Amino acid sequence: MIELFDVTKRFGSEVAVDGISLRVETGELCALVGTSGCGKSTTLSMINRLIEHDGGEIHLDGQPVRSFDEVALRRRIGYVIQSTGLFPHWTVARNIGLVPRLLKWPKGRVRERVEELMQLLGLPVAEFADKYPRQLSGGQAQRVGVARALAADPDILLMDEPFGALDPITRETLQHELRELQARLHKTIVFVTHDMDEALALADRLVVMHQGRIVQQGKPIALLHDPVNPFVESLLGGMDRGLKEAALIQVGERMLPLGPRLLASERIAYGASLSQALSVMLWHQVDRLTVVDEEDIPIGELSLRRLLGAKAS
Amino acid sequence: MKPGSLLARHVAPVPTSRRWLVPMAWFILLLMLSAGMGQLEWLFRLVEPDVREVIYRRAGFFALLGQHVMVVGVASLLAVLLGVGGAIAVTRPAGRDFLPLVSQLASIGQTFPPVAVLALAVPALGFGTLPIVVALLLYGLLPIVRNTLAGIDGIDPDVHEAARGMGMTAGEVLRQVELPLAAPVIIAGIRTSVTVNIATAALGATVGASNLGDPIIAGIVNGNTAYIVQGALLIGLLAITVDSVFERLQPASQA
Ligand SMILES: Nc1ncnc2c1ncn2[C@@H]1O[C@H](COP(=O)(O)OP(=O)(O)O)[C@@H](O)[C@H]1O
Numbered sequence: 333m334i335e336l337f338d339v340t341k342r343f344g345s346e347v348a349v350d351g352i353s354l355r356v357e358t359g360e361l362c363a364l365v366g367t368s369g370c371g372k373s374t375t376l377s378m379i380n381r382l383i384e385h386d387g388g389e390i391h392l393d394g395q396p397v398r399s400f401d402e403v404a405l406r407r408r409i410g411y412v413i414q415s416t417g418l419f420p421h422w423t424v425a426r427n428i429g430l431v432p433r434l435l436k437w438p439k440g441r442v443r444e445r446v447e448e449l450m451q452l453l454g455l456p457v458a459e460f461a462d463k464y465p466r467q468l469s470g471g472q473a474q475r476v477g478v479a480r481a482l483a484a485d486p487d488i489l490l491m492d493e494p495f496g497a498l499d500p501i502t503r504e505t506l507q508h509e510l511r512e513l514q515a516r517l518h519k520t521i522v523f524v525t526h527d528m529d530e531a532l533a534l535a536d537r538l539v540v541m542h543q544g545r546i547v548q549q550g551k552p553i554a555l556l557h558d559p560v561n562p563f564v565e566s567l568l569g570g571m572d573r574g575l576k577e578a579a580l581i582q583v584g585e586r587m588l589p590l591g592p593r594l595l596a597s598e599r600i601a602y603g604a605s606l607s608q609a610l611s612v613m614l615w616h617q618v619d620r621l622t623v624v625d626e627e628d629i630p631i632g633e634l635s636l637r638r639l640l641g642a643k644a645s
Numbered sequence: 646m647k648p649g650s651l652l653a654r655h656v657a658p659v660p661t662s663r664r665w666l667v668p669m670a671w672f673i674l675l676l677m678l679s680a681g682m683g684q685l686e687w688l689f690r691l692v693e694p695d696v697r698e699v700i701y702r703r704a705g706f707f708a709l710l711g712q713h714v715m716v717v718g719v720a721s722l723l724a725v726l727l728g729v730g731g732a733i734a735v736t737r738p739a740g741r742d743f744l745p746l747v748s749q750l751a752s753i754g755q756t757f758p759p760v761a762v763l764a765l766a767v768p769a770l771g772f773g774t775l776p777i778v779v780a781l782l783l784y785g786l787l788p789i790v791r792n793t794l795a796g797i798d799g800i801d802p803d804v805h806e807a808a809r810g811m812g813m814t815a816g817e818v819l820r821q822v823e824l825p826l827a828a829p830v831i832i833a834g835i836r837t838s839v840t841v842n843i844a845t846a847a848l849g850a851t852v853g854a855s856n857l858g859d860p861i862i863a864g865i866v867n868g869n870t871a872y873i874v875q876g877a878l879l880i881g882l883l884a885i886t887v888d889s890v891f892e893r894l895q896p897a898s899q900a
């Protein structure tokens with residue numbers, strides 16, 4: 333659990349972070365969103381003390397971060413940044429094994445852990461272990477960055493726009509993988525992004541920042557429904573909020589069991605989102621879809637009425 | 646990144662014995678010439694047919710070479726220790742305040758002629774080997790400081806941030822990240838420093854330090870071109886030998 337109590341940071345006369353209070357529960361993914369320069373990175377870096385806060389307190393599991401030795405603190409917190417910051421003179425395997433080696437793990441255990449992580453992140457050991465960072469694509473490099481952050485199995489992960497420099501397709505793949513990883517590992521994650529779709533897709537808790545302050549926080553759906561002011565509303569997508577919410581709801585949650593009627597000709601996967609279902613309906617100009625499972629076997633149906641009506645609930 | 650460096654990693658390394666072939670060849674040539682300058686008397690006769698003595702004999706070339714190497718070696722070793730150490734010191738948080746001063750001194754110093762350094766050193770330190778060692782040290786310091794600063798400064802700030810963020814101590818960042826990444830640039834600075842100082846050390850002969858500059862000065866004073874050629878030849882060979890050693894030491898740039 334990470335808690336911030338009235339945390340403030342000034343750079344000279346400029347107040348970068350202005351009295352922030354925030355609580356990230358264990359196993360929760362908290363996304364910090366806001367326009368560039370609103371203090372997201374500063375907030376993140378104060379948690380692992382790359383930047384020291386000048387006011388308030390930051391606690392990890394109830395203990396002030398200042399009570400830890402800063403080097404020891406950072407070794408138990410995973411850190412991922414947009415540009416990866418991989419060491420260009422080290423191989424992939426050596427980069428990933430950095431923190432375990434700093435922690436003086438025995439050699440064999442470091443090697444095992446590195447191979448385990450490479451498999452977890454979809455980096456075949458034989459192909460990638462001896463490559464250098466410059467030989468990797470952006471997506472591969474960021475996978476290595478994530479593997480390096482996870483190497484010593486930290487409880488907490490800090491991610492500063494980790495997928496911000498990737499092309500949209502790679503970004504979506506990595507978002508998807510992060511979600512699956514998180515479902516298995518249950519890390520406590522603070523995730524900085526300025527991409528609202530990314531934040532909505534990943535976050536258990538969404539924190540909107542503006543000019544060094546938190547303007548609103550809560551569950552993504554709650555924020556979509558009740559933005560406190562026009563700024564949050566427009567950040568969340570303004571008129572597109574309906575579609576953004578629909579993107580968060582799975583078809584499976586809204587479908588009805590197969591009825592006596594003939595199957596609709598167009599199909600949609602059980603795990604697809606309502607916004608994708610709506611798009612299929614618009615495209616084929618139909619108001620009914622057959623819902624199928626992973627094996628493409630029909631398991632239910634979704635009507636436009638149901639899709640729309642469900643939203644009100 | 647240099648275009649070739651990516652490939653260079655995958656090409657089988659040249660076997661050590663062959664890798665050092667070129668520096669070895671220059672070194673052997675240097676030794677042979679120092680030992681056998683007398684054999685070339687007929688050649689130098691062609692240059693200076695009228696003088697009584699065409700081969701410099703006031704001291705053996707071997708001894709002069711040894712002293713030359715000694716002076717440059719000592720001065721360079723001190724310059725590396727002080728230069729790299731100083732540049733590291735002013736790039737640490739505690740020494741940052743001195744960084745602008747030191748980097749300015751390093752670039753201004755480069756425009757200062759070595760003769761002037763020597764002229765200033767003699768009144769302070771007297772004649773002999775000491776003033777030339779000091780002059781070489783000061784002059785040789787500059788490229789080393791400048792390159793070490795550039796090498797450390799040239800490291801991607803995100804790599805630095807990641808290193809700290811992963812929990813490396815300041816010492817670990819320096820030894821495992823900063824120095825290895827800056828090494829190619831630092832070694833290039835040392836290479837410039839040493840090769841320039843091999844030539845500059847000849848000036849030591851004017852202040853009473855005996856080295857390969859002696860035949861040159863004696864040649865100038867006595868109007869004996871053969872002496873000048875002999876000194877210059879050996880200094881040139883020494884510089885080429887050392888330079889070719891550095892060429893092989895220099896790792897491919899990582900950045
Ligand atoms: N090291 C620093 N020195 C001075 N000002 C800084 C520093 N880091 C950040 N700032 C300022 O603090 C504010 C917040 O920056 P940052 O946290 O990086 O924003 P974000 O990550 O939301 O884009 C900005 O105005 C930025 O200029």
Ligand SMILES: [Mg+2]
Nearest residue numbers: 369372373374
């Ligand atoms: Mg930022």
